[in-house]
Each structure stands twice: as structure tokens, then as C-alpha cells.
Amino acid sequence: MTMTRTRWLAAAAAATLFLAGCSGGGGARQAADQPPAAAVSQADIDQAMRTPTELTFWTWVPDIGKEVALFEKKYPAIKVNVVNAGQGEPQYTKLRTALKAGSGAPDVVQIEFQYIPTFTIIDSLLDLRPYGAEALKDKFVDWTWGQVTGKNGEVWAIPQDTGPMGMLYRKDIFDKHGIEPPRTWDEFAAAARKLHAADPGVYLTNLASNQNGAWMGLLWQAGGKPFQMASAQDIDVSVNDEVSKKLGTYWGGLVKEGVIATDPDFTDQWYQALNKGKYATWLTAAWGPVFLASNAKETSGKWRAAPLPQWAAGENKSGNWGGSTSAVIKSTKNPIAAAKFAEFLNTDPESTKMMATEQFLFPPTKALLDDPSFAEQKPEFYGGQTVNQVFAGISDTVDKGFGWPPFLDQTVSDWDETVGKSLADKSDTPAALDQWQQRITTYAESQGFKVAQ
Amino acid sequence: MTSTRTAPRRQAAGHLFIAPFMIVFVAMLVVPLAYAGYLSLFREQLIGGTTFVGLDNYVRALTDERLLGGVLRVAEFFLLQVPLMLLLGLLFALALDSGMLWLSRFIRLGIFVPYAVPSVVAALMWGYLYGPEFGPIAQLAGTLGLPAPDLLGGDLMLGSLANIVTWEFAGYNMIILYAALRAVPAELYEAAAVDGAGAWRTAWSVKLPALRPALLMALIFSVIGSFQLFNEPQLMQRLAPSVIDSAYTPNLYAYSLAFTSQDLNYAAAVSFLLGLVIVAVSYTVQLALTRRRT
Numbered sequence: 001m002t003m004t005r006t007r008w009l010a011a012a013a014a015a016t017l018f019l020a021g022c023s024g025g026g027g028a029r030q031a032a033d034q035p036p037a038a039a040v041s042q043a044d045i046d047q048a049m050r051t052p053t054e055l056t057f058w059t060w061v062p063d064i065g066k067e068v069a070l071f072e073k074k075y076p077a078i079k080v081n082v083v084n085a086g087q088g089e090p091q092y093t094k095l096r097t098a099l100k101a102g103s104g105a106p107d108v109v110q111i112e113f114q115y116i117p118t119f120t121i122i123d124s125l126l127d128l129r130p131y132g133a134e135a136l137k138d139k140f141v142d143w144t145w146g147q148v149t150g151k152n153g154e155v156w157a158i159p160q161d162t163g164p165m166g167m168l169y170r171k172d173i174f175d176k177h178g179i180e181p182p183r184t185w186d187e188f189a190a191a192a193r194k195l196h197a198a199d200p201g202v203y204l205t206n207l208a209s210n211q212n213g214a215w216m217g218l219l220w221q222a223g224g225k226p227f228q229m230a231s232a233q234d235i236d237v238s239v240n241d242e243v244s245k246k247l248g249t250y251w252g253g254l255v256k257e258g259v260i261a262t263d264p265d266f267t268d269q270w271y272q273a274l275n276k277g278k279y280a281t282w283l284t285a286a287w288g289p290v291f292l293a294s295n296a297k298e299t300s301g302k303w304r305a306a307p308l309p310q311w312a313a314g315e316n317k318s319g320n321w322g323g324s325t326s327a328v329i330k331s332t333k334n335p336i337a338a339a340k341f342a343e344f345l346n347t348d349p350e351s352t353k354m355m356a357t358e359q360f361l362f363p364p365t366k367a368l369l370d371d372p373s374f375a376e377q378k379p380e381f382y383g384g385q386t387v388n389q390v391f392a393g394i395s396d397t398v399d400k401g402f403g404w405p406p407f408l409d410q411t412v413s414d415w416d417e418t419v420g421k422s423l424a425d426k427s428d429t430p431a432a433l434d435q436w437q438q439r440i441t442t443y444a445e446s447q448g449f450k451v452a453q
Numbered sequence: 454m455t456s457t458r459t460a461p462r463r464q465a466a467g468h469l470f471i472a473p474f475m476i477v478f479v480a481m482l483v484v485p486l487a488y489a490g491y492l493s494l495f496r497e498q499l500i501g502g503t504t505f506v507g508l509d510n511y512v513r514a515l516t517d518e519r520l521l522g523g524v525l526r527v528a529e530f531f532l533l534q535v536p537l538m539l540l541l542g543l544l545f546a547l548a549l550d551s552g553m554l555w556l557s558r559f560i561r562l563g564i565f566v567p568y569a570v571p572s573v574v575a576a577l578m579w580g581y582l583y584g585p586e587f588g589p590i591a592q593l594a595g596t597l598g599l600p601a602p603d604l605l606g607g608d609l610m611l612g613s614l615a616n617i618v619t620w621e622f623a624g625y626n627m628i629i630l631y632a633a634l635r636a637v638p639a640e641l642y643e644a645a646a647v648d649g650a651g652a653w654r655t656a657w658s659v660k661l662p663a664l665r666p667a668l669l670m671a672l673i674f675s676v677i678g679s680f681q682l683f684n685e686p687q688l689m690q691r692l693a694p695s696v697i698d699s700a701y702t703p704n705l706y707a708y709s710l711a712f713t714s715q716d717l718n719y720a721a722a723v724s725f726l727l728g729l730v731i732v733a734v735s736y737t738v739q740l741a742l743t744r745r746r747t
Contacts (some may be wrong), residue, residue, distance in 0.1 A: 093712050121499055210694035233500045267692055268580070272587040327609045407499065409713045424695030443714065448500030 037130045040336060045131070048336035055080045055338055058095070059110040059326075060087035060161075061359055071344045078337050088112065089409070099124050099331070107332040108342050112324045113147040113218070114404045116156050120326070121232070121406035126328040127154040131339035139347055144364040146400040148325055151229065156327060158346045161361030163285025163322035164395040165217045165308055168292060171383065172302045173202065173280040181306045188309040189254060195280060196259040205281045206273070207251055208265035210422035212415045213321045214283065215247075218320025220402045222247050227405040230347055235405065236452045237440050240433040246311075252422065252429025262423045271295055283308065285321040286362035286391040293381040300381045305390045307397075318397045320388045323364070362391060369395060405440070407447065414439040491720035510722035519700035521722060524680075524730060526611070527702050531679035534615035542626030543664070545659065547656055549627070550634040561631070565624035572621060576688035579617045580605075583692070598678060605693040614685050622678070626671045633667035634660060669742050673735050680731045683708070703727045 057068070057080050068080045083106065092115060098104035099122065108269045111119065119125050133155040137145050144159040169181055177198050182188040192204035209213060219226060224243040228236040236242070254260045261279060263270050273279060274296040282288060289305060308318055326342035328335065345351055347365065355361045357373050368374055369392040378384040405411050414436055421434035437453070444451045493510050497503040514520055545564050549557050567575065582588055583604040591601035604613045637660065645655045683704040690697040691704075699709035703723065711720035 096715075133480075264692060264694055269584045269587060269692070273474070298696070407715070410715075413699055413709065413713045416694050421695040421698075446498070447715075448498035452727075 012089065026196050039132070041135050043238050045340065046334055047338060048334070049075050050077050052228045053078045053334050053337045055108060055332075055334060056079065057341070058083050058085045058091060058106040058108040060084055060091065060133055061110065061355070061361070063359065064355075066358065067345055067354050068380075070351050071341055073097075074344070075337075078341070078351075080341060092118075093408075095119075096122075097327075102331075105329045105331055106340040107334060108326055108328055110160065110324050111157060111327045112322065113144075113159075113162075113320070114147065114213075114408055116227065116325070116327070117229070117401060117404050117406040118408045119217055120150060120154075120156055125156045126330045126332065126335055126339070127156065128158070128328060128342070129153070129155050131336060132341070133158065133339065133343065136347060139366060141366060141369070141395050141398075143395075143398040143400045143402075144323070147320075147402075151231075151377050157325035158327075158342045159323070159325050159364035160346050161287070161323050161355065162364045162395065163217075163287050163320050163362060164391060164398050165214075165221065165283065165318050165321050166168045166288075166391055166394050167281050167283055167306050167308050168288055168303050169281040169306060170277065170279075170299070171304045173277065180278075181304075184313050185250060185309045185311055189250070192254055192259040193257065202277065203259065203261040203279055205283055206261040206263055206265070206270070206279045207255070207283075207423060208270070209262040209420045210264040210416060212412045212420070215415065215419065217285065217319040217321035218283070218308075219244060220246055220399060221317050222311060222319075223317070223399065225401060225403070227403050227411075228299045229403065229406070230452070233448065234450045234452065235444055237405070237437060237444065238453060239440065240430075240437040244433050248419070248429040248433045252432075255423050255429070256426050258426075275299060285323070286395070287322060287360070289379070289382065289387045289391070290360035293379060295423050301381050301383050304385055305382060305387045307390070307394050313357065316397050317399065318394045319402070320398050323362070329412070360390075362395075385418075399407075405444075408445065410443050411440055415442070425428075456536045460590065479630075490725060492718050493725055495718050497718055499715070506718075510719050511726065513719065514722050514726050517723075520703060520706060520726075523700050523703040523706050524727075527680050527682050530611055530615060531676065532681060533611065534618055535672070535679060537615070538619045538623050538675070539626060539668065541623040541736040542630055542671070543668070545623065545627040546630035546634055546664075547660065549631055550660070551652060551656075561627075564627055567621050567623075568625040570621070572684040575621050576618055576685045579613070579620070580689060580692045583613055605689070605696065607696045610689070610693065610696050614682070617685050618678075618682075622675075627676075629671050630664055630667050633664050637663045648662060665742075669739065672738055672742070676735045676738055677731055680704075680727065680734065703730075 018449045021071060055078060058157065059082065065082055068082055072078065072080060091110070095105060095109060097104065098106075105124075111125075116125070127150075134153075136155075140159050141162070144162055148157045148159055149155055167181070173179075173195070174181065177195055179191045179195060180187075182191050188204070195204050197203055214378075216226075222243050224239075224241070224242075224247070226239045226244065230236065251260075255262055261273075274282070274292070275298045277299065282292065284292070289303075292303065293300070307316070310317060326345055328338045328342055332338045349367065352363060352365055352368055353371075353374070356363045356368055363369055363374070375389045375392055376386055377388055378386055418432045418435040418439060419429060421427075422429045441451050441453065458484045494505060494507060495503050496506045496509065548554055549561055554560055570578075582590055585591055585601060585603055585605060590604065594601045603609060641659050641663070642655065645659050650658065681704050682702045686697050686701050686705055687708075690701070697705075699713065700706040704727065707723045707727065710716045711725060714720075
């Protein structure tokens with residue numbers, strides 16, 4: 001291998017990025033406990049919405065220009081530049097760089113629920129209360145509102161889409177082996193053993209060894225409270241408590257027995273496996289059905305949806321995996337227009353409906369979840385089952401109190417290298433949870449947090 | 454008298470010509486390097502802000518087992534992959550230069566083409582070929598009734614990466630060596646022919662010595678490339694997350710520290726140390742090879 005020209009260029013680009021990333025350095029910018037800013041009057045809002053303004057909006061939702069056009073039609077003075085700065089992590093990396101550099105950050109940005117504390121800890125999101133965001137609370141499913149609000153009632157973002165978790169299963173495989181859709185995790189384990197014994201080429205499910213999101217969703221369902229912030233610098237980390245250990249013992253056990261698979265997800269291998277019937281279920285989120293329908297076309301008509309199995313018979317609980325919000329960056333020069341844009345995008349009936357029916361985002365608004373034209377869709381891929389209705393029901397069963405750490409990237413990376421690795425290697429998962437706890441604690445303390453366990 | 458008048462003007466012209474390079478060089482390399490060096494003396498925390506810590510980050514790096522592990526891994530990679538790649542490049546270059554190949558232009562292009570494929574694309578492509586169950590290699594093994602090799606497993610990963618890098622860069626090195634061969638004066642061949650040397654003897658006694666400077670350059674580039682290994686393991690990480698961790702290579706580690714751990718200061722210190730290691734190894738290689746020549 002050689003030091004090629006592209007490498008030189010990449011190094012030079014990285015160096016400038018590095019330079020840009022650091023020039024804004026300096027003291028810590030923590031979210032201090034400040035009283036809410038005074039509310040902005042309706043007159044000010046009207047004035048701002050009539051003033052010619054340009055907003056920059058970072059998002060990875062495909063074709064969102066259609067929804068943006070609705071906003072621009074209603075407020076012709078305001079022009080929104082839609083920028084795709086990458087999906088998920090790449091976008092956050094760019095955002096952090098722009099924030100540090102002190103220029104180049106967007107006005108409005110798409111942020112996943114789990115990343116909100118990572119950005120509020122560096123004091124980069126605008127509290128939307130002065131712009132009337134509190135009044136939107138009742139439009140949204142309760143748990144989503146809990147995800148976007150801060151300790152002192154700040155509203156950090158407006159929910160855009162969600163991912164309450166359920167179970168997609170292959171009816172044909174279940175029927176062939178006489179398996180009923182499991183309603184408890186005990187039944188699920190029994191079904192996993194039975195199925196794999198009957199057909200060694202098939203696994204009841206795949207618990208991806210690289211998918212922290214699914215793990216956190218399952219932990220959420222089990223009642224885990226891994227990260228609680230007592231204040232901006234006091235964090236309670238408990239990813240190896242009783243609930244987590246129960247989860248670790250259960251899944252680690254099934255993995256060791258070899259009756260479920262642990263392939264990395266969203267890879268060629270995994271797509272092919274779904275198409276070829278290697279996995280009889282996919283424990284996924286509400287965005288899963290549409291995703292699967294477009295990525296496993298060969299299996300059309302064979303899938304059905306059901307709630308997740310429960311830890312105790314008769315219970316009805318779920319967790320969330322994924323989903324995102326629109327947040328306003330604090331450095332915006334047009335906070336009113338930016339806040340109103342975030343609000344419009346995610347509450348206007350026409351805009352939200354478009355997101356649910358054209359981009360197939362699973363809605364967080366109660367109105368749309370109850371809307372028959374959404375809930376009663378009968379996709380052929382699921383044999384005509386009203387899949388949206390199943391997940392709309394699940395959305396109500398997600399716990400409100402689940403919280404995220406203010407350094408999510410590190411937490412996820414550490415999970416991959418401890419818990420995820422234990423799943424892939426069939427080693428001791430409960431012990432890996434202890435390592436994970438240890439790594440998070442060490443990191444949090446090195447960043448100046450006080451950690452309670 | 455004329456010379457005293459023209460000398461300063463000539464000097465000014467020289468400066469003018471070199472100015473564009475110097476400006477880019479200073480702005481893109483010297484300043485960022487100096488700034489990174491400055492940064493590496495601090496520690497910034499999410500809670501508590503920035504403090505001056507002197508050489509603490511370097512002390513931490515020197516005792517960091519994850520960094521050391523990464524350096525040893527790329528050293529192993531270098532010893533495993535580079536000789537093979539240079540040997541292949543050399544064989545291709547000699548074969549082309551022998552003039553005994555049909556369609557030599559076509560073959561030359563064919564061997565060189567992988568270098569034109571961006572390494573990201575190459576890694577994705579090979580990742581698919583390596584797939585443990587549905588990848589073509591595994592399927593072929595299955596058809597022959599053999600167990601599929603776990604090319605993405607912990608034991609074979611380094612070899613799998615070496616294969617990708619060799620595939621990408623053997624053609625590039627072939628071009629460097631081939632160009633050097635074309636520059637060998639014809640008189641040397643004539644002299645060899647007069648002395649009764651055959652094709653093999655000519656290759657060994659005339660061509661190889663003439664190639665030494667080009668080989669040295671290819672080797673130094675390979676040292677730098679190996680120790681900076683990044684793209685290929687980063688892409689394979691998605692396919693084998695439990696094999697390739699965030700400290701698999703020192704470059705990957707520096708990247709994770711900066712962008713996952715938000716620890717730019719420590720990442721800067723790690724990058725500086727990696728740079729020192731590369732300088733040291735390159736210099737050692739050069740010293741060892743040039744000394745042998747004299």
C-alpha cells in the first residue's frame with residue numbers, strides 16, 4: 001500500500017476540519033439551570049413570519065422538500081434550504097464541528113430522540129417554550145413528549161417520528177412448525193429451541209451484535225432505567241442492575257445455546273438472510289414494516305405483525321427504537337421562524353399526513369395514529385393485516401421515564417465492544433454488562449461527571 | 454557587475470514560483486500540525502472545561518494498551534502484506550518489460566485498474582465477497598462440500614484486509630517499477646547481451662539493481678500506508694463489529710477518540726505519536742537499505 005494522493009488530500013481535509021473544529025474551543029458550555037426566557041408575543045411572531053428570512057434545515061428524510069413546500073406556501077416570506085448532511089452519526093459529527101467552529105450550523109436540525117441529551121449538555125439546543133411549544137404537548141403521544149422535554153420543563157425539540165417496538169414474524173414458518181406467536185419471553189425461548197431443532201438452518205430471531213438501538217429498546221420494555229440525570233453533572237449509570245442482568249442472562253443464554261442468530265444488521269448478509277428465511281422473526285420498531293417490505297420483496301405476503309413478547313403473562317409493555325425530532329440550534333439568528341418551522345413540519349395536519357403516507361415515518365401525533373386512513377391500511381406484504389393499527393396500539397404501551405446519557409456515541413461504542421462482542425462470540429453476556437458499566441463509568445468520570453451506580 | 458544586478462531578481466522570481474506551494478503547505482500542513490500540537494497539551498471535559506495538562510496526554514498514550522495493540526497490529530500487517538505486494542508488483546513489471554506478453558497494454562491496464570477503484574468501494578466489494586454465508590466464496594466452498602472459511606473472523610481478518618490492500622495497490626507499485634525499468638539505458642542491455650546474458654540473468658543483474666531506488670520509494674510509501682491503515686478496517690467494522698474494535702489500528706483509534714469520545718486533545722497526542730512512529734520506521738528502512746548499497 002502506498003501513501004496515495006487521495007490519502008494526502010483526505011489528511012489535509014481532516015487537518016482543516018480539525019482546525020475548524022477547535023478554533024471555537026474554550027470553557028465548558030454546560031446547560032445551566034436557567035429560568036425560561038420570557039414568552040414571545042403573538043405580534044412578534046406575526047412580524048417575524050412576514051419578514052423575509054432564510055432558514056437552513058439539516059435532515060435525511062427523503063423528499064422532505066414536499067412538506068417544506070407546504071410551509072413556504074403558508075409563509076411566503078420564509079425560504080427553507082434543505083440540506084442532507086448525512087444520516088445519523090455523520091450528521092451529528094458535522095453538527096458538532098460546526099457548533100465548535102461557531103459558524104456553519106443549521107437553524108433547524110433532525111435529531112434522534114436518544115441524541116437530545118448529547119446536544120443539550122453542550123448547550124446547543126434552543127428551548128422552544130417561549131415560542132409556544134408547551135401548548136403542543138397534547139397533540140403528541142405521552143412518551144414522546146417525555147423524550148423531548150428537559151428536567152426543568154424545557155422543550156428541546158418537536159417529535160417527528162417514532163419507533164415503538166413490536167415483532168414481525170413469518171407466518172408460513174410458524175405454521176409449518178406449529179408455533180403460535182409467542183406472548184411471553186418464556187414462550188419465545190421455547191419456540192426458539194423448537195424451531196432450531198426442527199430446522200437447523202432457521203433461527204427464531206436475530207439479535208444483532210452491532211445494534212445497540214434494539215438492545216436499548218428491549219431494555220426499555222423490560223423496565224430498565226439505565227441513565228438518570230439528577231443534575232447536569234450527576235448521572236446515575238446502571239446498565240448492570242437486576243433488569244439489565246435479566247436481559248443479559250436471557251439473550252446471552254439463547255445465543256450460547258445457538259438457537260438464535262447474532263449477525264450484524266443492515267448488511268448484505270442480513271438482507272439476504274431475511275429474504276431467504278433464515279430468521280423467522282424480526283424484533284423491530286414501527287418503521288420496520290415498511291422497511292422490510294421494500295428490502296425483502298421475495299417474502300411478500302408471508303409476514304405478520306404482533307406486539308413484543310412480555311416478561312410476565314398478561315402484561316402489555318414495549319420500548320422504543322429510533323424515531324427522530326426537529327430541534328432548533330441555539331445559534332440561529334431567526335429563532336421565531338425556526339421554532340415555527342419545526343412546529344409546522346410536525347404538527348400541521350397535511351404535513352404530518354404526508355410524512356406518514358409518503359415517507360412512511362411512523363407518526364408521534366395522536367390525531368394521525370387514530371386516523372382511519374392511516375390505521376386501516378392493509379398492505380399486501382403482511383397478508384392484508386392492519387399493521388399500522390398493531391403498532392399504533394403498541395405506541396401507547398411505551399414507558400415514559402426512559403432517559404439517555406449525555407454522551408451517547410461513547411456509550412454505544414462501548415456497548416459494541418463489550419455486550420455486542422459477547423453476543424457475537426457467545427461469551428458471558430452478564431459479565432459483559434459489568435464491563436460496559438465499568439467503561440461508561442470511567443468515561444463519564446474522565447469527562448467530569450459525578451457517577452452514582 | 455552584471456551578476457550583482459541580476460542575482461536578486463532571479464531570487465525574487467524563485468520565491469514567486471515557490472510561493473503558491475509554500476502558502477498551501479503552511480496553511481494546510483504546518484499550521485494544523487502546530488495547532489494539533491498545541492491542542493495535545495490540554496484536556497477538555499464536558500463538565501469542567503479546558504485545562505492545561507502539559508505532557509499528560511503523551512504519558513497516557515505511551516501507557517495506553519489499546520494504542521500499543523494497534524501499533525503492533527499494523528506492524529504485523531506491514532510485515533505480512535508489503536513484501537507480498539511489492540513482489541507481485543515487481544513480477545508484473547518484469548513480465549511487462551520483458552516484451553514477451555501479448556496484449557501487454559491491456560494487461561497493464563487490467564492490473565492497474567483496482568488502484569482506480571476508491572478504497573471505500575473496494576472494501577465494500579470485498580466485504581460482500583467475504584460474506585460468511587451468502588457470499589460467493591462461502592457459496593463456492595459450500596458447493597464443493599467444504600466448510601466456509603470465516604474470512605471476517607478474528608483469525609483471518611488481518612489476512613482478509615491484507616488481501617484487499619494488495620489487490621488495490623499491487624498495480625500502482627507495478628507502474629512505478631515499470632516506469633523505472635523503461636528508464637534503464639539501452640546500452641546496459643546491449644552490454645549484457647554482448648556478455649551473453651539471457652533474459653533471467655539480465656533481469657537479475659541489470660534490471661533489479663536499476664530498480665533499487667524505485668523499490669525503496671515504494672517501500673517507504675508502503676510503510677506510511679500500512680501504519681495509517683484506516684479506510685479498509687473502518688468499513689469492515691460494520692460487517693464484523695466484534696472483531697474490529699475502535700482501536701484496531703492507531704488511525705482508527707485517533708478517529709474514534711476525536712469523534713466518538715469527543716476527546717480531541719488526546720486524539721491529537723495519539724496522532725503525533727503515530728506520526729513519530731512512522732518517521733522512525735521509514736527512516737530505519739531507508740537507512741538499512743541505503744547502507745547495504747554502499
